[in-house]
Amino acid sequence: xxxxxxxVVIGGGVVGASVLxxxxxxxxxxxxxxxxxxxxxxxxxxAAGGMHxxxxxxxxxxxxxxxIDLYREIEALSGQSxxxxxxGGLMLAATPGELDSLRLICSRSRYLGMETEMIxxxxxxxxxxxxxxxxxxxxxxxxxxxxCDPSGTTQAYIKAARLLGASVERFTRVESxxxxxxxxxxxxxxxxxxxxxxxxxCAGLWAREVGRMVGIELPVLAMEHHYLLTExxxxxxxxxxxxxxxxxxxxxxxxxxxxxxxxxxxYEPNGVVWAPLSTPDDFSMQLxxxxxxxxxxxxxxxxxHFPALGRVGIRKAVNGPFTFAPDxxxxxxxxxxxxxYWVACAVMAGxxxxxxxxxxLSRWMAEGDPGQDVIxxxxxxxxxxxxxxxTALKVPENYSRRFRLAYPNEELPxxxxxxxxxxxxxxxxxxxxxxxxxxxxxxxxxxxAGMPPAETPTYRRSEAFPxxxxxxxxxxxxxxxxxxxxxxxxxxxxxxxxxxxxxVFACRIPxxxxxxxxxxxxxxxxxxxxxxMACLAEDRFVIFGSxxxxxxxxxxxxxxxxxxxxxxxxxxxxxxxxxxxxxxxxELLQRLTRIDLSATAFRLFQVAETAxxxxxxxxxxxxxxxxxxxxxxxxxxxxxxxxxxxxxxGRPLGLTHFGARALSSLxxxxxxxxxxxxxxxxxxxxxxxxxxxxxxxxxxxxxxxAALAERAAGAKRHFVVMEVADxxxxxxxxxxxxxxxxxxxxxxxxxxxxxxxxxxxxGYVPTGLAREGARFDIDILGTIRTATVRLEPLYDRQGQxxxx
Ligand SMILES: Cc1cc2nc3c(=O)[nH]c(=O)nc-3n(C[C@H](O)[C@H](O)[C@H](O)COP(=O)(O)OP(=O)(O)OC[C@H]3O[C@@H](n4cnc5c(N)ncnc54)[C@H](O)[C@@H]3O)c2cc1C
Numbered sequence: 001x002x003x004x005x006x007x008v009v010i011g012g013g014v015v016g017a018s019v020l021x022x023x024x025x026x027x028x029x030x031x032x033x034x035x036x037x038x039x040x041x042x043x044x045x046x047a048a049g050g051m052h053x054x055x056x057x058x059x060x061x062x063x064x065x066x067x068i069d070l071y072r073e074i075e076a077l078s079g080q081s082x083x084x085x086x087x088g089g090l091m092l093a094a095t096p097g098e099l100d101s102l103r104l105i106c107s108r109s110r111y112l113g114m115e116t117e118m119i120x121x122x123x124x125x126x127x128x129x130x131x132x133x134x135x136x137x138x139x140x141x142x143x144x145x146x147x148c149d150p151s152g153t154t155q156a157y158i159k160a161a162r163l164l165g166a167s168v169e170r171f172t173r174v175e176s177x178x179x180x181x182x183x184x185x186x187x188x189x190x191x192x193x194x195x196x197x198x199x200x201x202c203a204g205l206w207a208r209e210v211g212r213m214v215g216i217e218l219p220v221l222a223m224e225h226h227y228l229l230t231e232x233x234x235x236x237x238x239x240x241x242x243x244x245x246x247x248x249x250x251x252x253x254x255x256x257x258x259x260x261x262x263x264x265x266x267y268e269p270n271g272v273v274w275a276p277l278s279t280p281d282d283f284s285m286q287l288x289x290x291x292x293x294x295x296x297x298x299x300x301x302x303x304x305h306f307p308a309l310g311r312v313g314i315r316k317a318v319n320g321p322f323t324f325a326p327d328x329x330x331x332x333x334x335x336x337x338x339x340x341y342w343v344a345c346a347v348m349a350g351x352x353x354x355x356x357x358x359x360x361l362s363r364w365m366a367e368g369d370p371g372q373d374v375i376x377x378x379x380x381x382x383x384x385x386x387x388x389x390x391t392a393l394k395v396p397e398n399y400s401r402r403f404r405l406a407y408p409n410e411e412l413p414x415x416x417x418x419x420x421x422x423x424x425x426x427x428x429x430x431x432x433x434x435x436x437x438x439x440x441x442x443x444x445x446x447x448x449a450g451m452p453p454a455e456t457p458t459y460r461r462s463e464a465f466p467x468x469x470x471x472x473x474x475x476x477x478x479x480x481x482x483x484x485x486x487x488x489x490x491x492x493x494x495x496x497x498x499x500x501x502x503x504v505f506a507c508r509i510p511x512x513x514x515x516x517x518x519x520x521x522x523x524x525x526x527x528x529x530x531x532x533m534a535c536l537a538e539d540r541f542v543i544f545g546s547x548x549x550x551x552x553x554x555x556x557x558x559x560x561x562x563x564x565x566x567x568x569x570x571x572x573x574x575x576x577x578x579x580x581x582x583x584x585x586x587e588l589l590q591r592l593t594r595i596d597l598s599a600t601a602f603r604l605f606q607v608a609e610t611a612x613x614x615x616x617x618x619x620x621x622x623x624x625x626x627x628x629x630x631x632x633x634x635x636x637x638x639x640x641x642x643x644x645x646x647x648x649x650g651r652p653l654g655l656t657h658f659g660a661r662a663l664s665s666l667x668x669x670x671x672x673x674x675x676x677x678x679x680x681x682x683x684x685x686x687x688x689x690x691x692x693x694x695x696x697x698x699x700x701x702x703x704x705x706a707a708l709a710e711r712a713a714g715a716k717r718h719f720v721v722m723e724v725a726d727x728x729x730x731x732x733x734x735x736x737x738x739x740x741x742x743x744x745x746x747x748x749x750x751x752x753x754x755x756x757x758x759x760x761x762x763g764y765v766p767t768g769l770a771r772e773g774a775r776f777d778i779d780i781l782g783t784i785r786t787a788t789v790r791l792e793p794l795y796d797r798q799g800q801x802x803x804x
Contacts, residue, residue, distance in 0.1 A: 001169050001191050005032040007365065008187050008196040010174045010210055013044040014150065014350040016202030017157035018358030020166050021074065026362050029165030032196070033158075034189060036173035037284040040154045042204040043322035044350060045285060048227050048263055049153075050245055050256060051351045052089055052145035053114050054105060056406060057376040058734040058746070059682070060329065061112055063356025068144055070355040071153065078159035083149025085257075087244045090127050091140040094250030100459040100781045101249075101405035102140040104732060107779035111736035111743040115143035118782065128243040128255075129235055130262070130306040135250065146245060147256055148351055157354075177213045183339035198365060200342040205279050205323060207331075207345035214338055218331060218379075219386035220346040221395040222274040222321040224288055226295050227265030229258055229316040235308045236260055246306075252403040253302040255309075262309055266298040267402035274321040276392065288319040324348050326386060326394030326415075328402065331379040332357055333364060336555035343379050353377075369522050373680040380551040385439030390415045407457035408732045409464070417441045421485040421576055422639040428453075430657050433464070437547045438572075442486040443659040445471065459781055460729040464661060465752070471662035472754040475625055478654030479582035481646060482663060484631055485639070488531075488545040488553060489571035496565035497539050504560045506685070506703060508695040510535040515605040515620050518543065519690040520556065525706025527683050527690060529553055530675040534607045534620055542571065542618065542633070546675045560702070575618075576639045578646060581629035581666075583801065584653045589630055591649040593619065604803055613645035614638065624663060626670035626796055628804050664751040668760045669795035671721045677733065677749040678719060678762050686715030687764065717745065718770035722787035723794070724750070724759040729781050731761040737787065738777040744769065747778065756794050761787055 006028050009016045012035030020033045035041075053064045071082040093099040102118060109116040117140070124139040125131060158168055169191070177199060178186040187194040201218075203210040211218040236243065242257040255264045274288065303310030325331050325346035330353060332344050342365060344357050357377070360370040375381055397414035411434070417424065419440035428434070432443035433453045445464050447453040455462050474480055492501060501509050510516035512535050520529030531545035531553075545553055550572055557568045580588060590597045592613040602608070606621045615638035623629025634642055647655060664674075673679050673688060685691035685707050694707055724731065731750030736743040745765040753760045761778065769776075774789040796802065 001172065001189070002032055002167060002194060003192065004195040005167070006030040006196065007032070007198040007200060008185070008194055009033040009200045009202055011035065011042070011202035011204055011206070012039040012154070012158070012168065012170065013042045013202065013204045014040070014154045014157070014354045015204065015344050015347050015357060017154045017161070018354040019200055019202055019344055019361055020168070021157040021161040021164070022358035022362035023365070024161045024164035024166040026366050028362070028366065032167045032169065032194060034172045034174050034187070035168070035170045038170060039158060040151050041284040042206070043320060044150050044154055044204070046287060046318055046320040047150040047322070047351060048256070048265055049083070049147040049150045049351055050254065051148055052245070053142065053352070054091070058108060058112060059373055060353070060356070060376060061108070061114070063360065064352045065112065065114060065144060066359060067352055067355030071148060071156070074156040074160045077163060078156045080152060080156040080159050081149070082153040082156050084146065085148070085242060086146040087242050088127070088141065088143045089145045089245040089247065090124055091142070091247045092124065092131065092136045092249065093138045094136050096137070097407065097458065098249050098405055099138045102138065103779070103782040104459065104735070106140060107735040109142070110738065111746040117141050128246050130233070130243060130255070130308045131246070132305055132307055135305050150351065153351060174210065174213075179339070185340065198340045198342060200344060200361070202344045204345060204347070205283070205321060207323060207343070209279060211343070214341055216335060216338070217388060218343065218345065219326055219382050219391040220323050220331060221276065221391050222279065222323045223395065223399045224272045224274045224319055224321055225265070226290065226317065226319045227263055228299065228314050229263050229318070230261040230309055231313045231315050232260040233262060233308050233312050247403065248302070248305050249403050249405055251301040251305045252298065253305065254403070255302070255306060261312065261315060264299065264302050264306070264309060266295065266302065267399060268295060268298045269400045271396050271399040273392065273396060288321060290317045290319050292317070322348060324395045324398055326382070326391050326398060328398040330357060330377045332361055332374065332377045333370070333379045334555070335379060336551060336558055369524050371524075373682040375549070375552060375676060375680070378552060380555050381548065383438060383551040385419055390418065390439070407459060409455055409462055410457040411435045411444070421483060422636050423483060423643045426640070426643055427483065427657070432657070432659065435660065437486045438550055440486045440547060443483060443657065445659040445661045446657045459732065468661045468665065469754040471656060471658040472665050474654065474656035475582045475627060475658055475662065475666060476755050477582070478656070479580060479584040479588055479650060480656045480658040480662075481650065482579040482581065482658050484579050485576040486547040488547045488550040489575045490543040490545075490553065490557070490568060491571045492541040492543060492566065492568050493539060494566040495539055496563050497541055500562055500566045501533070501541060502698065503701055504557065505533070506694045506701050506707065509533065512537050513607050515607050515622055517693050519685060519693050521685065521701075521703025521707060522681060523702055523706070525684055525703040525710060526681045527679045527685065527688055528556060528681050530673070530679045530690065532622065534618065536607065536609060536618065542575070547572070549676065574635060575633050576636045577631055577633035578643070579623050579629060579631050580646065581623045581625040581627045583628055583804070585628055585630055588646070588650045588653050588655065589619070589632070592645055595619070599804060613642060615642040617642070624672060625666040626672070626793070627801050664749070665754050668721060668749070668751045668762060669753040669756055669793070671793040673719055673762060674749060683719070683764070684710050684715060686710045687717050688719050715767060717764045717766050719762065720765055720770050720789045720791070721794070722761045722763070722776065722789050724761050724778060724780070724787045725785040726759050727780060727783060727785060730759050731778060731780060735778050735780065737763055737765055738779070739769065745776070753794060758794065760794070765789070
């Protein structure tokens with residue numbers, strides 16, 4: 001065995017094999033994979049091998065397509081067959097809601113370059129004659145996907161990687177990891193120690209154990225999963241083509257052909273966690289005992305929906321464990337605070353996602369950047385809130401919903417409420433319908449007295465629509481209160497704070513008493529943060545951003561390496577607050593503070609440390625609604641008192657609660673983009689319009705060279721807001737923007753603009769088409785609607801209300 005390597009990949013399942021191949025492919029040939037047993041011996045060997053491109057996140061869909069397309073490449077390179085059956089897939093809808101969901105997939109897939117089509121159940125029978133059409137109302141057919149041979153595919157990666165110079169040691173267990181002062185690792189095995197610059201945890205079922213070697217508890221858990229193989233099915237004999245992989249959402253069943261019979265699997269509602277505390281060390285190439293009694297009712301649904309299956313015997317049953325993160329997406333990337341330690345685990349669809357994970361991880365390791373937005377599979381989307389107990393509740397919830405279509409207005413109940421602000425009970429008493437963001441409860445909208453605080457999951461307008469309209473109008477008419485505790489908050493203090501921030505952020509750093517809008521770029525010049533920064537004193541700053549990105553931004557700050565005279569810490573649990581917005585917000589706050597809030601004395605983006613009522617507070621004149629507005633920040637112990645005082649002072653002025661839904665509507669009326677929806681690491685300053693905030697005169701900041709190059713060349717596409725011909729549904733995100741039948745861009749977010757009476761969509765279109773009045777077609781739930789670009793904000797064009 002080698003005694004040193006540039007990178008050691010721990011685990012020889014399909015994910016480790018792909019990571020090894022991709023590292024070798026980008027030129028890291030001195031890489032070594034260590035496998036404690038035989039290759040594939042974890043969850044890989046008994047997988048059903050199904051592969052598909054569908055994912056609710058466009059970038060993950062793209063990576064899934066990359067994975068499937070890659071198999072031909074590794075077959076050609078290695079000479080090893082992946083056992084491909086690229087016969088496409090069918091997704092069956094039994095309810096109008098499921099049909100809407102398939103229509104959304106269809107609309108999205110055009111820009112992603114995937115061939116999909118909504119078809120009738122009669123046509124679906126051509127692809128799979130086993131369907132009982134009586135149970136379904138429609139279907140989506142997709143050309144991509146099919147199934148592969150799990151073992152052959154893993155071997156093809158390994159052989160291709162070896163041909164490129166990578167090494168593999170089987171039956172070589174990693175026993176411990178010890179970090180040297182320079183950040184490199186001593187990887188101890190029974191066969192000796194390997195000195196490696198980087199290690200990658202691809203340990204699948206043992207990802208927790210390999211995490212514990214470096215003192216972390218990854219939010220990952222294995223579930224038992226059953227599938228059955230039937231005897232030969234007479235209906236399939238004589239058919240020239242295999243039946244296509246079929247997903248039955250209502251039955252929570254998947255199905256594909258296996259020889260002349262079928263493979264049928266289910267994601268049952270009361271799934272069983274396997275090895276909840278730690279994974280047995282000696283579990284290798286093993287299956288678990290079948291539990292037909294528990295699963296019979298679920299398979300029986302399958303036998304009803306596909307009756308021919310019930311008429312033949314079961315040849316074999318497979319029950320095997322595989323791992324999930326709390327939201328079902330993989331955990332990939334570097335772990336904050338651990339140099340040169342990478343993870344690629346919790347991969348529940350290794351044959352759809354393994355290739356894409358290898359691609360982005362290899363880029364990330366070699367170039368310091370994954371090359372695209374991957375936040376929905378980034379390990380940093382979870383923070384301290386993702387405790388083992390949280391994971392133990394969320395993973396089974398996710399498993400049980402694997403084949404339930406997620407509605408855009410749906411909030412999942414497991415492990416809630418988890419993090420609560422001090423005003424949680426007050427907001428609930430006011431009718432708040434809550435969502436959870438980074439484990440923290442926050443109000444989405446407020447059900448008025450007499451209306452149940454709950455919402456029907458739908459792709460169309462729900463009962464919340466008229467309520468949100470009232471909230472929006474109350475803000476624009478008088479004044480509203482929105483709790484901002486769920487924002488990400490960071491304190492940066494110390495003598496070197498300004499100089500350090502100047503390097504990390506692309507903007508001009510504000511002077512004491514001022515707030516600045518603060519884009520942060522990657523070295524490649526992409527948007528990794530759209531934050532705001534308040535300067536309290538020369539050596540004291542508070543930065544505000546998206547709450548869900550707290551770990552992501554903390555990791556970013558940590559990688560930026562603050563010098564000894566700069567201290568960076570999260571203020572997420574130590575600062576809480578409210579946004580007060582609307583024409584009467586000044587009047588309200590003036591009742592509670594002695595500083596002069598008049599328009600000339602406390603201007604837009606002014607910051608003061610003051611008292612608001614009883615509460616010592618940071619008061620900022622800013623907001624996201626486009627109205628005159630303020631943010632009041634205090635410590636959590638004062639929040640309840642502050643709330644009561646604001647409410648008392650505001651009641652005579654018409655103070656109204658508003659939630660995140662109203663905020664989405666108000667900000668789109670003003671054309672403001674939102675981080676993670678509209679602004680992500682996929683886009684650049686020029687494309688987003690955030691270049692107006694970039695201080696190109698600064699001599700040195702991360703991403704400067706790339707931002708300057710883009711400014712010289714011009715952005716290729718632009719963020720725009722569009723009016724959409726009205727219907728009973730708004731866009732959700734990632735729908736294709738069509739021009740003359742071709743997909744030229746896509747939607748990033750949408751909302752109904754309640755104060756202007758228009759349905760709105762935001763998205764990116766090619767620069768030449770980013771013109772006032774340019775028209776696009778959007779397929780919204782199966783109906784083509786016209787979207788018209790509006791370059792000026794649709795509400796308060798001149799910004800007079802904001803500056804009033
Ligand atoms: C019944 C069933 C059906 C499935 N069907 C599908 C499907 O149709 N399509 C699909 O895409 N996915 C499917 N899956 C999921 C798929 O199996 C996983 O996504 C995939 O196997 C994950 O691969 P991995 O490499 O991350 O993990 P694993 O396969 O678990 O590999 C991890 C490897 O790490 C090794 N290892 C662990 N610790 C150490 C150590 N300390 N030192 C050295 N080596 C170590 C282990 O021995 C193991 O080989 C199915 C799973 C099951 C159980």
